[in-house]
Amino acid sequence: MALIQPAHGYAIMARVETMSDDAVRLAPGTLYGALENLVKQKLITRVADADPRRKVYQITELGYQTLAQDAERMAHLVRVFERTQGGIEK
Amino acid sequence: MKKVFKLFVDFDKEERWLNSMAAKGQLLAKAGLLYSFTPIVPGSAVVRIDYRPSMSADDFDDYRSLFWDAGWQHLSGSRSSGNQYFASTGGDENAEIFSEAGSKAQRYRRAIRVSSAVVFPFLVVTFVLFSSGSAMIKTLFSPGNWYLTPGIWEKEGGELLGAFLFETPFVALRVGGPILLIAAVFVMLAMIAYQSFRYRRAIRDSTAV
Numbered sequence: 001m002a003l004i005q006p007a008h009g010y011a012i013m014a015r016v017e018t019m020s021d022d023a024v025r026l027a028p029g030t031l032y033g034a035l036e037n038l039v040k041q042k043l044i045t046r047v048a049d050a051d052p053r054r055k056v057y058q059i060t061e062l063g064y065q066t067l068a069q070d071a072e073r074m075a076h077l078v079r080v081f082e083r084t085q086g087g088i089e090k
Numbered sequence: 091m092k093k094v095f096k097l098f099v100d101f102d103k104e105e106r107w108l109n110s111m112a113a114k115g116q117l118l119a120k121a122g123l124l125y126s127f128t129p130i131v132p133g134s135a136v137v138r139i140d141y142r143p144s145m146s147a148d149d150f151d152d153y154r155s156l157f158w159d160a161g162w163q164h165l166s167g168s169r170s171s172g173n174q175y176f177a178s179t180g181g182d183e184n185a186e187i188f189s190e191a192g193s194k195a196q197r198y199r200r201a202i203r204v205s206s207a208v209v210f211p212f213l214v215v216t217f218v219l220f221s222s223g224s225a226m227i228k229t230l231f232s233p234g235n236w237y238l239t240p241g242i243w244e245k246e247g248g249e250l251l252g253a254f255l256f257e258t259p260f261v262a263l264r265v266g267g268p269i270l271l272i273a274a275v276f277v278m279l280a281m282i283a284y285q286s287f288r289y290r291r292a293i294r295d296s297t298a299v
Contacts, residue, residue, distance in 0.1 A: 009152070010159030028160040029140045029187035032153060033196055053151045054159075 008054040009035070038063070092116055092127040099281050100288060101139050101173075101197055108137040108175070121166040121175050135177045137165070138187040141197040143204050144170035162187060172204060191296030198289035202282055209278040216275050219268065230268055236261050 007015060012035075013026045026034075035057060038044040043063035049056040059067070098104035108118050108125075115132035118125060145153060150169045157164060157176055167174035178185040188194035219227050229235050237243075238260075239253045 009156035013160060025189055027187050027189035028157045028162060029138075030189045030193040032140075032156055033193050052148065053155045055148075055152045 007058075008049070008051070008056045010054075012057075091119065094125045094127070095123060096125055097123060099284055101141065101201075102288075105137060105139050108139075112137055112177075117177060118165050118175055121173060133183070134181075135179045136183050136185050138162070138176050138178070138185075139197075140174045140176065140187055141172055141201045142174055143172065143200055157187070161185075172201065191292065195289055195292035195296055198285050198292060202285050202289065205278060205282050205285070209275065209282065212271065212275050212278070216272060227268065230265060236265055 009028070009031060013028070013031060016024050016026050035044070039046065039057070042060055043066060044057045045060045047056050047058045096107070098107070111118070111127060112130065112135050113133045115129055116127035117130040117135050118137055119128045120126045142153065147169065153174075154164045161180050162176040162178050165175040165177050176187060186194075237254075237257050239257055242250070242253050242257070245253055
């Protein structure tokens with residue numbers, strides 16, 4: 001989700017920290033492996049950038065669809081949970 | 091500059107040793123069979139190890155830049171060395187390059203994959219040598235046939251010594267080669283087995299609730 005706008009490694013770490021209200025702090029070893037996997041799964045892709053020493057990535061169409069499906073699945077889970085909670089309170 | 095000879099197959103043990111050296115004021119400068127150190131203020135740095143199969147020059151730059159941006163100085167490791175050593179001098183002795191145990195365990199998996207690819211051709215050669223029942227292997231298991239000089243063991247005194255000394259280098263080549271090959275295969279297999287054990291344990295620990 002941090003890659004809807006393109007970003008390079010460290011910018012991703014900073015963005016994830018802000019987006020998660022400081023709850024998620026990615027360490028570089030973990031992030032490097034994660035980026036590698038996401039590229040392999042074609043969920044993100046490398047985009048051109050001026051700085052040759054820092055690769056810039058962005059989400060792909062497939063990545064965006066997967067993200068949207070995931071969000072829908074979680075929203076559904078929340079709706080079911082809230083309904084069930086209501087039942088218990090009665 | 092201090093130099094120490096050491097051999098590790100366990101990333102966690104190696105990390106612990108390098109950090110105990112850092113606590114004594116010796117920061118890793120270059121790793122390998124021979125580790126060299128530079129003096130620092132005792133305990134002012136924490137050392138962590140990552141494992142990466144060989145990278146292109148671009149990937150290696152990008153990789154080191156990411157760590158650098160996140161506050162990690164690259165101490166040692168080349169594009170194809172596998173092990174990559176980083177130090178953080180931020181003052182946090184619990185600083186980690188992995189924020190999640192699962193990704194830390196993947197170090198072992200990457201290392202196993204690389205060493206398996208290395209050992210495989212050796213394994214094939216060893217297997218072929220054994221299954222073809224080659225003369226080389228037969229000689230290996232009958233030390234009586236190691237020396238080819240006719241009647242060498244019937245000779246006495248100086249004559250025996252002369253023949254023995256003369257032929258020993260040839261024996262070493264004929265017999266030592268295959269023995270070295272087999273020993274190397276065993277050492278590599280043992281290393282892979284140990285790293286798989288470490289990997290499985292790390293994965294189990296990371297998923298334990």
